[in-house]
Amino acid sequence: MKSNEFDAIVIGSGISGGWAAKELCEKGMKTLVLERGRDVEHLKDYPTMTAAPWEMPHRNQIPRADKIENPVVNRCYAYKEDTAHFFVKDIEHPYVQEKPFDWVRGYQVGGKSLIWARQTQRWSKYDFEGPARDGFAVDWPIRYDDVAPWYSYVEKFVGISGSYEGLETLPDGEFLKAWEMNCVEKEIQKRIKESYSDRDVIIGRCAHLTEPKEVHLAQGRGQCMARNQCYRGCPFGGYFSSNSSTLPHAAKTGNLTLRPDSVVQSLIYDDQKEKVTGVRIVDRVTKESMEYFAKIIFVNAAALNSNLILLNSTSKRFPNGLGNDAGILGKYIAFHNYRGSLNASFEGFNDEYYFGRRPTAVMMPNFRNVKKQEMDFLRGYMTFYSAGRAGFGHADAPFGPEFKSENSKPGPWSVYMMMQGETIPKESNQVTLSSTAQDEWGIPLLQISVDYDENDEKILRDFHEQGEEMLIKAGCTNIRKSDSKQSPGLDIHEMGGVRMGRDPKTSLLNAFNQMHLAPNVFVTDGACMTSTGTQNPSITYMALTARAVDYAVKELKRANIK
Numbered sequence: 001m002k003s004n005e006f007d008a009i010v011i012g013s014g015i016s017g018g019w020a021a022k023e024l025c026e027k028g029m030k031t032l033v034l035e036r037g038r039d040v041e042h043l044k045d046y047p048t049m050t051a052a053p054w055e056m057p058h059r060n061q062i063p064r065a066d067k068i069e070n071p072v073v074n075r076c077y078a079y080k081e082d083t084a085h086f087f088v089k090d091i092e093h094p095y096v097q098e099k100p101f102d103w104v105r106g107y108q109v110g111g112k113s114l115i116w117a118r119q120t121q122r123w124s125k126y127d128f129e130g131p132a133r134d135g136f137a138v139d140w141p142i143r144y145d146d147v148a149p150w151y152s153y154v155e156k157f158v159g160i161s162g163s164y165e166g167l168e169t170l171p172d173g174e175f176l177k178a179w180e181m182n183c184v185e186k187e188i189q190k191r192i193k194e195s196y197s198d199r200d201v202i203i204g205r206c207a208h209l210t211e212p213k214e215v216h217l218a219q220g221r222g223q224c225m226a227r228n229q230c231y232r233g234c235p236f237g238g239y240f241s242s243n244s245s246t247l248p249h250a251a252k253t254g255n256l257t258l259r260p261d262s263v264v265q266s267l268i269y270d271d272q273k274e275k276v277t278g279v280r281i282v283d284r285v286t287k288e289s290m291e292y293f294a295k296i297i298f299v300n301a302a303a304l305n306s307n308l309i310l311l312n313s314t315s316k317r318f319p320n321g322l323g324n325d326a327g328i329l330g331k332y333i334a335f336h337n338y339r340g341s342l343n344a345s346f347e348g349f350n351d352e353y354y355f356g357r358r359p360t361a362v363m364m365p366n367f368r369n370v371k372k373q374e375m376d377f378l379r380g381y382m383t384f385y386s387a388g389r390a391g392f393g394h395a396d397a398p399f400g401p402e403f404k405s406e407n408s409k410p411g412p413w414s415v416y417m418m419m420q421g422e423t424i425p426k427e428s429n430q431v432t433l434s435s436t437a438q439d440e441w442g443i444p445l446l447q448i449s450v451d452y453d454e455n456d457e458k459i460l461r462d463f464h465e466q467g468e469e470m471l472i473k474a475g476c477t478n479i480r481k482s483d484s485k486q487s488p489g490l491d492i493h494e495m496g497g498v499r500m501g502r503d504p505k506t507s508l509l510n511a512f513n514q515m516h517l518a519p520n521v522f523v524t525d526g527a528c529m530t531s532t533g534t535q536n537p538s539i540t541y542m543a544l545t546a547r548a549v550d551y552a553v554k555e556l557k558r559a560n561i562k
Helices: 015-026 064-069 125-134 144-158 183-195 242-252 303-311 401-406 454-473 538-557
Strands: 005-011 031-034 256-259 262-270 275-283 289-299 331-334 340-346 362-364 381-389 413-422 430-438 444-449 477-483 495-497 521-523
Touching (some): 005 275, 015 031, 015 242, 015 289, 031 289, 125 144, 183 340, 183 362, 183 413, 262 289, 262 303, 289 303, 289 538, 303 430, 303 444, 331 430, 340 454, 454 477
Parallel strands (some): 005 031, 031 256, 289 521
Antiparallel strands (some): 262 275, 275 289, 331 495, 340 413, 340 477, 362 381, 430 444
């Protein structure tokens, strides 16, 4: 690197960091992207993208020794032999669990955008109004109309498949052709619609190119082939990731400098200049300390790591972390409650099957406490379901021709339903820095104290009750309810700690994700979230990032940021 001075620095190269880089570079800003993990180039560094199970040493299973050494990441649904290289190993990156918390991370260029579930639903006006209406957290400083044009902006570039439904609770976006429900899913949809007036069942919306447009082909991306091997890295660029989309787009401008292996220690606050001037890093490999400087800084290290960096950014002016005069940095962490699920059988349609491995499920927007408080718990949950036919193995089939014949037929239809519940930000749900333990780069370990509460238990019970009732009315049988009792964190939707708000006494960021007390610093990943909603959050991070960059560059040109 020829210089350590840039117009902008972005910390993190995942979904929001990639968007920050793209937008800053396109606006003419010489931009440095700092990524703590190794470099990963699209296509070149997807070693298992076309591998068959028998071409892997353990037939795509995780060895026992790995399960013992890395118990947290082994609980993640996407962690297998073909994807293990994109996940952080527990043994290599420890943290302190004051309460059980499964922290799933991806330290490489592209971050978790290589391994995300790709579900993309807009928030509605009711989600942004929720805290003010229901009396929890603090009021969002923005509303749906502030973000709507930015949702459209990022959706067109990302490529979102979905159906136009005209729902207030789940606004339509800029959609490519929707995926199709199978016959049993359609039958369940029909029967739920006949039984309930407040419950809408639609096909899931996801960041997959069903019909690529010119903007996607120009990125070098192609159509999704419904392989369901997305977590390996897609050779077609069929799903959105930083590696296949935003980072290459930023690089084309000539304004991008990407530095992998850069473990960010802290932001540098100059007490004399009374501003943040840059970022201090430790090289992951050499352990050498370095400093880089810029006019504006975007913190996009993923929610909990962004909290860690800001907590560790101490100075004479901010002894308890950057911008933390009110003592709330790292507090009000929230997540999504995934504990509840149901399994059921469905009789009939034995002459029907389906094609491909569709990358999304059927979904139902939240129908609890949407417009007013109605239940004995706050907020609610989204519901997802899918139907399929069991595997082609029939253990009781006799040997010989009958065995071959029986195993060429699919089994009966089964239905799976799950919840995605909103959790309420609480001051007691927080992250802090260890005063005794450090990682190998000399940075304090993160201490996580986050758990469920009675509100979460009530939401779980309501989902089980309503889910069972819906499945019965839909014609399902043999319904089985399940509580995974999984720890917070395994949802991989942690949010908060650096929340947006109107008042510096109760929030750290303003309506444009700008730090109240450090105006040239912006936080647009999950750490900025004031509440969690019930939707998958990534498309909201992208929209907020594009909006914040637009504002930041304009303010810089107006000399309002110095």
